[in-house]
Amino acid sequence: MTQQGKTVAVVGGGYGGAALVKALDEHADVVLIEPKDAFVHAAGSLRALTQPEEWAERMFYPYDGFLKRGKHLREYASGVDDKGVVLASGERVEADYIVLATGTGYPYPAKTRTDSTEEALAHFKETHAELAGAARVLIAGAGPVGLELAGEIKAVWPEKQITIVDPAEELMPGYEAALRTELHAQLEKLGIEVRLGVTLDDEPAVEPGRAGAVAVTAENEPIEADIWFRAFGMTTNSGYLKDGIAPLNRRGQLPVTPKLNVEGHEHVYAIGDLTDMNEEKRASAAGQHAAVVAANILAQINGEAPEQEYQPSPVRVAIVPLGPEFGVGQMPSEDGPVQLPIESVIEWKGRDLMTGYFDAAFRLAPAQ
Known part of the structure; x- marks a missing residue:
């Protein structure tokens, strides 16, 4: 069921963010805030380096046409609060729900060094x-x-x-x-x-x-x-949050609850490498985070209590x-x-x- 009028702003289009916007696209007005022009399958980057003719293009999935209903803004975030996201351009995206998924940076070639x-x-x-x-x-x-x-x-x-x-x-x-x-x-x-x-x-x-x-x-x-x-x-991509929504830990990560809410914020979530979840920072974990948050946001949209919790692997x-x-x-x-x-x-x-x-x-x- 599509809930017109409910906006979900997702900051970051990596493994967690990309999975989340796909999951919510038919259920809300999704806005993906991501400066890159394509989802980058970073796990393939090292083979893209050694075998570029065969592998490099396979790493990139264009955001153009990625969403059926939602939209993609090629922007960086400069700030976040309970009601929306401020963009580096100075514009503001108002949202009912916000998901922070900006992940981590890593030296090239493990991760690309451009948005193009x-x-x-x-x-x-x-x-x-x-x-x-x-x-x-x-x-x-x-x-x-x-x-x-x-x-x-x-x-x-x-x-x-x-x-x-x-x-x-x-x-x-x-x-x-x-x-x-x-x-x-x-x-x-x-x-x-x-x-x-x-x-x-x-x-x-x-x-x-x-x-x-x-x-x-x-x-x-x-x-x-x-x-x-x-x-x-590896560095956490959280510079835009330093004066914002919650105190960061020494690694620059956001504190989250088992439901993956940013602590103290019922309508703001964080997923993937950005969280302080005690686990290895893996693409598969980010995808699992996305599934939990998608279920919780859908519950909230439908007037229900969010119940899904994430349990890190022991x-x-x-x-x-x-x-x-x-x-x-x-x-x-x-x-x-x-x-x-x-x-x-x-x-x-x-x-x-x-x-x-x-x-x-x-x-x-x-x-x-």
């Missing part, structure tokens, strides 16, 4: 050309992004020498020991060197993603490479492909954490990076 699909595609092709000519690659950061980037590079250029450095003493701390053992074994098989407990004494003088002579030291040990990438430094969840043929994963079960066999990692994510799922979910062809 055309420019993002050009960036991937430019960096691909820089990477193609490099024999030695340095990756700073051994989290999922650094590991996945190394795997994608090896899938295309198995001869390249790859070194990953990280100050952590172990890979993927907090996950099961069996997963870490399997991860080390696969990295060794791929010929990827990992130096743990090591911090770069200084960042390379060369810009990340640009070919050039990289000569650094880590704990006074020299490291040389022909290109390097930064695979750390088990740390991860699927980390190392290219299309390798990777590790951990999922919850009734008996606790379960390590995924490599075949499941490949099937669920490694082979197509879940592009099939998003093609179906958004009922759109990727950008041509």
Whole structure:
């Protein structure tokens, strides 16, 4: 049932925001406030870098035509209150319900550095050309992004020498020991060197993603490479909320209730990486948040009490492909954490990076 006159403003069109506006489009007047011209399937960005001709365009789902009834405003938000959103242009969007879904930023190439699909595609092709000519690659950061980037590079250029450095003493701390053992074994098989407990004494003088002579030291040990990438430094996109609707925690995240309301605000919600929910920041979690909030807003629109609550997984969840043929994963079960066999990692994510799922979910062809 469509409820004319009820406006839902959704700030941010990433994994959570995009799922939410699709879910509510037929039930309310939805306004998506998002400066990008397309939904970006960021999980595919590292393969878009290593295989741009085959993969880059598959990452982008244009917002043009994304909604049947709602509208998309290519704007940044500069402020939020209980009744609406102030845009960077100075205009204001009045709304009955507001959902904040601006997520996190991350250094390129894990996330794009432009709001334009055309420019993002050009960036991937430019960096691909820089990477193609490099024999030695340095990756700073051994989290999922650094590991996945190394795997994608090896899938295309198995001869390249790859070194990953990280100050952590172990890979993927907090996950099961069996997963870490399997991860080390696969990295060794791929010929990827990992130096743990090591911090770069200084960042390379060369810009990340640009070919050039990289000569650094880590704990006074020299490291040389022909290109390097930064695979750390996630930041919460909450600058527009610093003087606003609720106090942010030290990570810049919003406090939310189990129903995903911003604390103290019945008609304002937050989803995805922007929340202070105690869990890994994953696309799948953002999608689950969106389902909870969609149900609660629909209940409120229909004069009912919102009842849906979100329960984070008690088990740390991860699927980390190392290219299309390798990777590790951990999922919850009734008996606790379960390590995924490599075949499941490949099937669920490694082979197509879940592009099939998003093609179906958004009922759109990727950008041509």
